[in-house]
Amino acid sequence: MSSNKPTIPDLPLQFCGKWNQKSYRVLRELGRGANGAVYLAAQGGVRRAVKVGAEGMDLLMEVNVLKSVQQGRDARVAPLVSDVDDLVINGKTFTFYAMEYLEGEQLDRYVKRMGTDWVPILMIQLLARLEILHRHGWVFGDLKPENVMVTHADKQVRLIDFGGVTKMGNAVRQFTEEYDRAAWQAGDRRADIAYDLFSLAVMAVRLSADPEMWKSRRQEPRQTSLLCDIIRNSDSLYPYRVSLVKALHGKYASAGEMRSEMLAIVRERTIGHRGKQASDSAGKLVGGLFVASLLLLAGTLYYAWMM
Numbered sequence: 001m002s003s004n005k006p007t008i009p010d011l012p013l014q015f016c017g018k019w020n021q022k023s024y025r026v027l028r029e030l031g032r033g034a035n036g037a038v039y040l041a042a043q044g045g046v047r048r049a050v051k052v053g054a055e056g057m058d059l060l061m062e063v064n065v066l067k068s069v070q071q072g073r074d075a076r077v078a079p080l081v082s083d084v085d086d087l088v089i090n091g092k093t094f095t096f097y098a099m100e101y102l103e104g105e106q107l108d109r110y111v112k113r114m115g116t117d118w119v120p121i122l123m124i125q126l127l128a129r130l131e132i133l134h135r136h137g138w139v140f141g142d143l144k145p146e147n148v149m150v151t152h153a154d155k156q157v158r159l160i161d162f163g164g165v166t167k168m169g170n171a172v173r174q175f176t177e178e179y180d181r182a183a184w185q186a187g188d189r190r191a192d193i194a195y196d197l198f199s200l201a202v203m204a205v206r207l208s209a210d211p212e213m214w215k216s217r218r219q220e221p222r223q224t225s226l227l228c229d230i231i232r233n234s235d236s237l238y239p240y241r242v243s244l245v246k247a248l249h250g251k252y253a254s255a256g257e258m259r260s261e262m263l264a265i266v267r268e269r270t271i272g273h274r275g276k277q278a279s280d281s282a283g284k285l286v287g288g289l290f291v292a293s294l295l296l297l298a299g300t301l302y303y304a305w306m307m
């Protein structure tokens with residue numbers, strides 16, 4: 001949701017932070033939104049994503065959240081912050097922060113390329129990230145595919161754009177109607193764990209549904225029965241229907257609980273699939289997806305067990 005915040009001018013090709021004196025060479029703009037503009041820049045030979053904010057306080061709140069979840073095992077939740085400073089453009093001071101540049105793909109593009117069978121696995125990874133954020137007392141708020149990246153190197157999901165992160169119990173600061181519990185008439189906009197899990201379930205549906213069908217059904221009133229209908233008719237979501245419907249109805253007390261239930265289904269299906277393959281003498285069913293999903297699952301399980 002946009003508001004009347006001051007616009008951010010383009011960054012100069014080269015700039016230096018006012019207080020920390022780190023100098024940046026701007027390579028290109030990555031994106032622009034309600035809270036600021038994000039640029040790809042080089043600093044000391046390392047590529048960084050630099051976010052410049054229209055409102056210094058909003059940006060500092062984002063930094064605060066990012067820093068609180070970047071210690072030890074929690075480091076994979078979000079990009080690591082490397083600098084927080086001010087810069088002057090045309091005599092006006094703007095706050096910025098530099099963070100790790102994540103080489104990867106937006107979640108929806110990744111699913112489009114790899115196929116919808118990956119959606120449940122990616123949701124399980126995302127639940128691990130949300131669980132950490134929730135443990136720190138924050139709700140992500142504006143959960144949508146555009147705010148999730150899948151990194152090329154380790155195929156792990158990471159949250160980006162912490163502009164909507166809200167302290168538990170407050171009104172959600174930023175949301176997108178398509179994933180918003182209140183817009184679906186399924187609850188209010190108070191930041192609680194169930195708010196994020198609701199958005200995650202809508203996201204799973206949105207990513208798995210045929211884009212044309214999703215577009216056409218968007219004209220219908222937003223009711224969870226529509227989402228349940230799509231889940232029942234989706235091959236990739238059907239096995240996870242109980243978890244997804246529970247999330248849509250706010251039945252989970254934690255992201256960890258939902259993740260455990262979904263993981264149990266993946267495990268069951270993986271073992272079932274292996275059994276089927278063993279009995280298949282030609283072994284022709286050994287597909288790239290199965291092998292690759294095991295590798296990805298291994299990463300997920302490793303992360304799940306390490307926490």
Ligand SMILES: Nc1ncnc2c1ncn2[C@@H]1O[C@H](COP(=O)(O)OP(=O)(O)OP(=O)(O)O)[C@@H](O)[C@H]1O
Nearest residue numbers: 030031032033034035036038049079101102161163
């Ligand atoms: N750490 C990062 N690494 C790589 N790309 C990033 C990173 N952070 C942001 N981006 C890219 O920049 C785009 C814009 O980022 P982001 O959504 O955080 O900013 P914004 O749109 O200005 O935020 P907001 O919607 O809160 O105003 C993202 O869609 C993503 O493609």
